[in-house]
Amino acid sequence: MSRRRFLGASLGGAGAGLLTLAGCGTEAGSASAGTDHLSLWYWKGSLSDRLLATARRGVPGEPGLKVRASQIPDGDIDSKVRTSLAARAYVPDVTVVNSDNLATFFPDEDEFLDLRELGAESVRDQYLDWKWKACFTPTGRMIGFPLDAGPTALYYRRDLFRDAGLAHEPKDVAEAIPTWEKFIDAGRTLRAKGPGKPYLVSNIGNVFQQVLLQSPRQFVDAGNRFIGDQEHIRRAWDLSVEILRRGLSARITDGTPDYNAAMSGSRVATMTTAVWAAAGLKDTAPKTSGKWRLTTMPDGPGNYGGSYMTLTRYCREPEAGFAFLKWLLSPENQLESYQEMSLFPTTPASYADPAMHRPDPFFGGQQPIDVFGPAAKKAPVVYFSPYEETANTPFFQELTNVEMLGKRPDRAWRDAVNTAETTLSRVGVS
Numbered sequence: 511m512s513r514r515r516f517l518g519a520s521l522g523g524a525g526a527g528l529l530t531l532a533g534c535g536t537e538a539g540s541a542s543a544g545t546d547h548l549s550l551w552y553w554k555g556s557l558s559d560r561l562l563a564t565a566r567r568g569v570p571g572e573p574g575l576k577v578r579a580s581q582i583p584d585g586d587i588d589s590k591v592r593t594s595l596a597a598r599a600y601v602p603d604v605t606v607v608n609s610d611n612l613a614t615f616f617p618d619e620d621e622f623l624d625l626r627e628l629g630a631e632s633v634r635d636q637y638l639d640w641k642w643k644a645c646f647t648p649t650g651r652m653i654g655f656p657l658d659a660g661p662t663a664l665y666y667r668r669d670l671f672r673d674a675g676l677a678h679e680p681k682d683v684a685e686a687i688p689t690w691e692k693f694i695d696a697g698r699t700l701r702a703k704g705p706g707k708p709y710l711v712s713n714i715g716n717v718f719q720q721v722l723l724q725s726p727r728q729f730v731d732a733g734n735r736f737i738g739d740q741e742h743i744r745r746a747w748d749l750s751v752e753i754l755r756r757g758l759s760a761r762i763t764d765g766t767p768d769y770n771a772a773m774s775g776s777r778v779a780t781m782t783t784a785v786w787a788a789a790g791l792k793d794t795a796p797k798t799s800g801k802w803r804l805t806t807m808p809d810g811p812g813n814y815g816g817s818y819m820t821l822t823r824y825c826r827e828p829e830a831g832f833a834f835l836k837w838l839l840s841p842e843n844q845l846e847s848y849q850e851m852s853l854f855p856t857t858p859a860s861y862a863d864p865a866m867h868r869p870d871p872f873f874g875g876q877q878p879i880d881v882f883g884p885a886a887k888k889a890p891v892v893y894f895s896p897y898e899e900t901a902n903t904p905f906f907q908e909l910t911n912v913e914m915l916g917k918r919p920d921r922a923w924r925d926a927v928n929t930a931e932t933t934l935s936r937v938g939v940s
Contacts, residue, residue, distance in 0.1 A: 539598045539599055539600075539601050539824040540601060540603055540824045540825065540826040541594070541600045541601055541602050541603070542578070542603055542826060543826065545578075546574075546576060547566075547576035547577055547578045548575070548576070548577045548578070548603040548604060548825070548826070548827060548830060548831055548834065549577075549578060549580065549602045549603050549604070550562075550565075550577050550578065550579040550580065550602060550603065550604040550605065550606075551579075551580055551582050551587060551590070551591065551602040551604070551605045551606065552579055552580075552581060552582070552587075552605070552606040553581065553582055553583060553584040553587055553606065554581055554583075554584070555851065556584075556606045556657070556817055556853075557579070557606065557657075557838070557847070558843070558846060558847040558850050558851060558853070559850070559851075560846070560850060561838055561843055561846065561847065562577075562579045565577040565579070565834065565837075565838065566578055566579070569833065569834055569837050570837065571837065572830065572833050572834070572837065575830050575833060575834060577604065577834050580602075584608070587605070587606070587607075588607070588608075588611050588614070591605055591822075595618070595621050595822065595824075598824075601822050601824040602822060603821065603822065603824065603825040603826060603827070603831050604819060604820070604821055604822075604825065604831055604834065604835070605819070605820050605822065606657065606817055606818070606819055606820075607654065607817060607818045607819070607820055608815075608817050608818075609644075609660070609813075609815055609816045609817055609818065610815075610894070610898070610899065612644070612645075612653070612654050612818050612820075612894075613894040613895055613896050613898060614896045615653065615820075615896075616647045616648065616653075616895075616896045617896055619647045619649065619651050619653055620651075620823065621822060621823055622651075622653040622820050622821060622822055622823060623653070623820075623821040623822070623823055623825060623828055623831075624651045624652055624653065625645070625652045625653070625654075625655055625821065625832060625835075626651075626652045628821075628828055628829060628831075628832040629832065630652055630655070630832070633836060636840075636841055636857050636859065637656045637856050637857055637858075638656065638659060638856050638857075638858060638886060638887065638889075639891075640813070640889050640890060640891040640892075641656040641659055641813075641816070641856045642656060643891050644818075644891065644892070644894075645818060648732050653820055654818035654819070654820055655818060655819045655820070655835045655839060656818065656839065656856035656857075657816065657817040657818055657819055657839060657853075657856065658815075658816045658817055658844075658847070658853040658854050658855065658856060659785075659813055659815075659816040659854050659855070659856045659886050659889075660784035660785060660786055660813050660814045660815030660816045660854065661784065661785055661811060661812075661813055661854065661882045661883075661885035661886035661889060662720060662723065662782070662783060662784050662785075662807050662811055662812045662813065662814050662885060662889075663783075663784075663785070663804045663805065663806065663807055663811075663881045663882060663885055664683070664687070664693075664780060664781075664782055664804070664805050664806065664807050664808065665780060665781035665782075665783065665787070665788075665791065665802055665803075665804060666683060666779060666780045666781075666802070666803055666804075666805065667708070667776070667779045667780070667798070667801050667802060667803075668801060668802065668803045668874065669776075669801050670700060670704050670705075670708050670776060670779045671683065671696075671700070671779065673703075673704055673705050674699050674700045674702075674703040674704035674705075675699065675703055676696055676699055676700070678803075679803075680803050680804060680805040680876065680881070681805070683803070683805045684805045684806045687805075687808055688808065688809070689808050689809050690717075690721065690749045690808045690809055691749075692808065693710070693808040694710070694749070694752060694753060694756060694758065696710070697709075697710030697711075697753065697756065697758035697779075697780075698756055698758065700758075700779050701756075701757060701758060704779070705776075706776050706777070708776055708777055708778060708779040709758055709759060709760035709772075709777055709778050709779065710753060710758035710759070710778075710779055710780055711753060711758065711759050711760070711778065711780060711781075711782065712759070712760050712762050712763075712764060712769055712772060712773075712778050712781070713759055713760070713761060713762060713763065713764065713913060714750040714751070714753050714754050714759050714909060714912075714913055715750070715906055715909055715910065715913075716764070716781070716782055716783065717746075717749060717750045717753060717782055718746050718747065718749075718750040718905070718906070718909055719814070720782045720783070720807065720812060720814070721745065721746035721749055721750070721809070722742075722743070722746050722902075723812035723813060723814055723892065724807075724809055724810055724811075724812045724890065725742045725746075725890070725892070726890050726891055726892055726893065727740075727742055727892075727893065728892065728893065728894055728895070728898055728901075728902070729743065729895070729897075729898055729901035729902050729905075729930065730895035730897050730898060730901050730934070730939055731893065731895070732893055732895070734895065734938065734939050734940065735939065735940050736901060736930065736931055736934050736939055736940065738901050738902070738905065738926075738927065738930050739927045739931075743905070744923075747905070747909070747919075747923060750909060751909075751912065751919045754912065754913055759913065760772055760777055760778050761913055761914065769794075770794050770795075773791065773794050773795040773798070774794065774795040774797060774798065782807060782808075783814060784813070784814035784815050785852075785854045785878070785882045786815055786852065786854070788852075788870075788872070788873075788878065789852060791872075792872050799871060799872045800871060800872065800873075800874050801874070802872060802873050802874070803873055803874060803876055804873055804876060804878055804881040804882075805881060806881065806884075806885065807885070810888065811884070811885035811886075811888050811889050812885075812889055812890065812892075813886070813889040813892070816854070816856070819835055819838075819839065821835070839856075839857075840857070841855070841857035841859040841860045844856065844857045844860050845857075845860040845863055845865060845866070848860065848865070848866065849865050854882065854886065856886075858883075858886070858887060861879055861883040861886075866879045866883075867879055867880075895939075897934060897937055897939055900930075900933055900934060900937065901930045901933075901934055901939075902930075903930075904925070904926040904927075904929035904930045904933070905926045905930070907926070908922035908923070908925055908926040908929075909922070
């Protein structure tokens with residue numbers, strides 16, 4: 511889940527008059543009307559270029575089925591889909607949706623086909639259970655299909671842990687730091703005994719994010735009630751503030767020049783994040799290759815990121831569209847996508863393939879799948895409401911105010927709760 515503010519709005523009346531067509535497909539309005547192919551919208555990096563090139567020529571095993579993909583900027587694709595649906599014109603047959611955005615389409619679920627009606631249950635056992643369950647709206651319609659996942663882990667600097675006298679091999683670190691409280695204890699040791707006094711984390715927002723993702727509940731429940739003032743959110747907040755109070759945060763924003771310098775040097779000893787962050791770390795801090803290791807996240811795994819695919823109700827050939835999804839997102843092709851562009855599979859059968867068990871020199875020869883594979887299988891089923899980002903944005907903002915501006919944590923908490931409640935009340939959340 512990213513921290514982008516929820517910008518989409520329900521299609522409301524624009525979709526209401528179209529509900530009788532849901533589940534049956536219609537050529538009128540489809541972007542592929544009058545062509546010999548189905549249309550697909552995606553953003554760069556979300557799907558394999560090699561597989562898309564194959565689909566453009568013809569989907570293997572599906573005579574006559576061709577799919578032509580159009581690349582849309584990541585930040586624009588959802589609004590473009592909404593605009594086309596509202597206009598009932600030039601709607602893609604198939605589209606990719608980011609993990610944090612699928613729920614924003616729940617109020618307009620009838621604008622998408624229910625994939626169970628096309629036979630989705632026949633392949634359910636091929637996919638991660640939590641990812642499969644996340645494809646369903648609160649009313650029980652399956653509007654998403656599992657694309658990739660973002661299992662999480664604790665990235666840590668083995669050398670900095672060793673020099674501070676801490677456990678430093680992956681298995682030993684997992685045993686020594688089973689909880690966030692033990693994680694904080696390790697940070698105190700790093701600051702007290704580690705050469706150069708390294709910080710535990712770059713900023714506390716990352717920890718807040720990961721603690722949240724370990725909880726099945728977030729800020730708004732399935733009954734459309736705000737629960738952001740409850741204990742599961744308060745614990746994530748208090749743990750993050752405690753890290754700051756102990757002087758364990760470098761107080762730097764990810765992706766900035768200061769962050770890049772900190773990660774390239776020895777100022778920050780850990781990252782709490784997902785599998786996809788490895789690529790960025792390698793680009794940011796290539797000189798630290800061999801010094802990093804991976805182990806289990808304190809308090810257990812979560813999932814951060816990943817995407818879904820949908821069939822809009824304008825898909826003019828629903829059965830063909832679903833056949834394309836089954837082919838593109840099969841275990842074999844998810845493995846190919848992993849090899850081509852590091853998209854982590856949602857198909858556990860892929861994890862046993864030798865291609866996923868290659869030692870990674872950046873992590874000292876460790877096999878990342880040994881950490882991320884079990885994490886992917888054990889991630890919790892998390893409910894995200896359509897208004898999740900509306901609710902959580904004030905909390906991330908107030909944490910930033912605490913960390914960067916020195917705002918009192920108790921005042922910041924009250925302001926976050928009040929802002930979230932006020933904003934959500936305007937969209938009908940109680």
